[in-house]
Amino acid sequence: MKSTLKKLLPFAVVGIMSGATTVGALQYFNHDSNNGDQSFFTKSSNVSFAGMNSGAVGDDFVKAAKTTVPAVVTIKNYQNRTSSNRASEQDLFDFFFGDPFGGGGNQRGQQRQKQQQAPDNMPSGMGSGVIISPDGYIISNNHVVAGASKLEVVLSNKKSYIATLIGTDPNTDISLLKIEEKGLPYLNFANSDNIDVGQWVLAVGNPLGLNSTVTAGIVSAKGRGIGILGGQGKAANPIESFIQTDAAINPGNSGGALVNTNGDLIGINSAIQSTTGYYQGYGFAVPANLARKIVEDIKKFGIVQRGFLGVQSLDLSDDQQVALYNRDKKANIKAGSGVYVTTVTDDSGAQDAGIKIGDIITKIDGMAITDFADLSVAVGSKRPGDKVQVTYIRNGKENTANVTLKDQKGGTSTRTKADLSVTEKIGAEFEPLSDRFKTDYGLNSGVVAKNVTEGSEVAKIGIVDNYIVIEINGKPVNSQKDVEKILDKYSGNVSVKFVDAYGQIYTRGFKMP
Structure with a gap:
């Protein structure tokens, strides 16, 4: 006994x-x-404990915690909030972790109002980050740093720094920061492809203002797509292949570390699934392999290099999606495993390789593709010019094709910030206003902002989709070409005059990136 x-x-x-x-x-x-x-x-009856370490698991957790805690930081997001950005106040902090100050769902509007009135020395939100190099590079979530005019990093020893934002990627919810310091404790990336459902993990972060908190659980699923990135309109081409864990995660854990019992970084905690905004048993982390690729791109190129297959597809594992597709298209596609090609983009790598509508993609480079999440991470973690072997079913027969991935403009070369267009640099596209609209609202000029990127220069000054930009640097704009002409090769401060959804006119500025 x-x-x-x-x-x-x-x-x-x-x-x-x-x-x-x-x-x-x-x-x-x-x-x-x-x-x-x-x-x-666990409350879940289908979790396997196969592969559980039969040794002293508690001791393993102690060693992992001692390794991890010094490398996990608090990130404070300070914003210049004005009434001009009230349409975008319910940012990804709400959608991912509820109110960053701990307010419940019914209190969010009231809390946001208080947040607007907070003095400049009070952060608008707080999250976590992970030091990944001794010279001060820190990985976190995009939604932790979004909209910041200043980012403060606080180490576990309470030492504080002002951080530089190196780059972000809304499509994976990853950001990279830098503080000026040497000899810092840091975590190594592990190969997240090697993790198993049922293995022990620790979540380390700063939930609910409780610094350096460690919780334990297991990997409860892999390759999970929950529709939170693209579903909120914050990412144009989201990649969701989350590690699901039952380690307790709450507001403030966002951007923190998910580690194995060796203290190796296997994921960046990003989201919870909850009816209350607080932990209810399900947390999600960006896998380390994907996060590492994003960080490497930002450090080397200044932007994320994203390869595209050039297809639109139907997730056959989603019975509801298949049923809706069959109803709308009067088709008879069967649900199952893989993704069904519904569209092939002209001049894409897929078209060049002979992939057609109706093909069912089942593997990328020999790895099984059971759903869209598998496909998005398998292709999205590659760069333009990379080649992948696509296995697909056509008329009941298995085929393979070697596809050269391209970027969204059809190129196969990597790009740097210097190669970006003006609208890519500032993070928005623009559509002309109709003459009728100008007459009805007494405007002599204007363009409508579209596809505003989360955390972009345009977003930081409070512009969201459907706001009207009247002037840039004192010059009227009536088309996207006007915007590009004014800002092409421009490197100074940019003044933007715009109208919000309530008809109020503001002038705000940013430095051209």
Whole structure:
């Protein structure tokens, strides 16, 4: 009896640490310890504990925590908030982690109002970050840094720095910051492809203002797409292939570390699925392999290099999507595994390789593609010019094609910031206003902002989709060409006069990137 209890004691401690399993652990100790039932560790009945380390798991957690905690930082986001950006106040902090100050769903409007009135020395939001090099590079989430006029980084030893934002990627919700320091503790990226469902992990961050908090759980699923990036209109080409974990994650954990029992970084905590805005058993992290690729691109090129296959597709694993497609297209496609090609883009790599509408993609470079999440990360983690082997089913027969990936403009070369167009640099596209609209609203000029990128220069000054830009640097604009002509090769401060959704006119500025 005593030996059995001794063996199981570390697992009970882990259950108590994870918070969500405390009640189950207490129930366990009230039963005969010989029953061997360890299902109290999770409410989910289909989680496999195969591969669980049979050694002293508690000791492993202690070592991993000691390695991880010094490398996880607090990030404070300071914003110049005005009434001009009230249409965009419900930012990704709400959608990912609820109110960053801890307000519940019904309190968000009131909290946002208070947040607008906060003095300049109060942060608009707080999250976490992970030091990934001894010279001060820090990885976090895009939504942690979005809209910031100043970013403050606080180490676990309370030392504070003002950080430089090196770059962001809304499509993966990853950002890269830099502080000027040497000899910092840091974490190594692990190969996230090697993680297994059921293995132990730790989530480390700063939830609810509680610095350097460690929670334990397991990997409860891989390759999870939850529709949170593209679903909120914040990402044009989202890549969602999250690691799902039941380690407790709450507001403030955003951008923190998900590590294995060696203390290696396997993911960046990004989201929770919850009806309350707080932990209810499901957390999601960007896998380390994808996060590392984004960071490498930002450091080397200044922007993310994204390869595209050149197809639109239907996720056959989604029964509802398939049913809707069949209804709308009067088709008879069967649900199952893989993605069904619905459109092939002209002059794309897919078209060049002979892929056609109706093909079912089942593998990329030999790795199984069961759903759209698999496809998005398999292709989205490649660069323009990279070649991938696509396995697909056509008329019941398996075929393979070697596809050279291209960027959205059809190029196969990598680009730097210097290669970007004006609208790409400032983060928005523009459409002309009709003459009728100008007459009705008494405007002599104007263009409508479209596809405003989260965290872009245009977004930072409060412009969102459908706001009207009247002038740039004192010159009237009536087309996207006008915007490009004014700002092409311009490197100074930019003055933008615009009209918000309420008809109020503002003039705001930014430095041309």
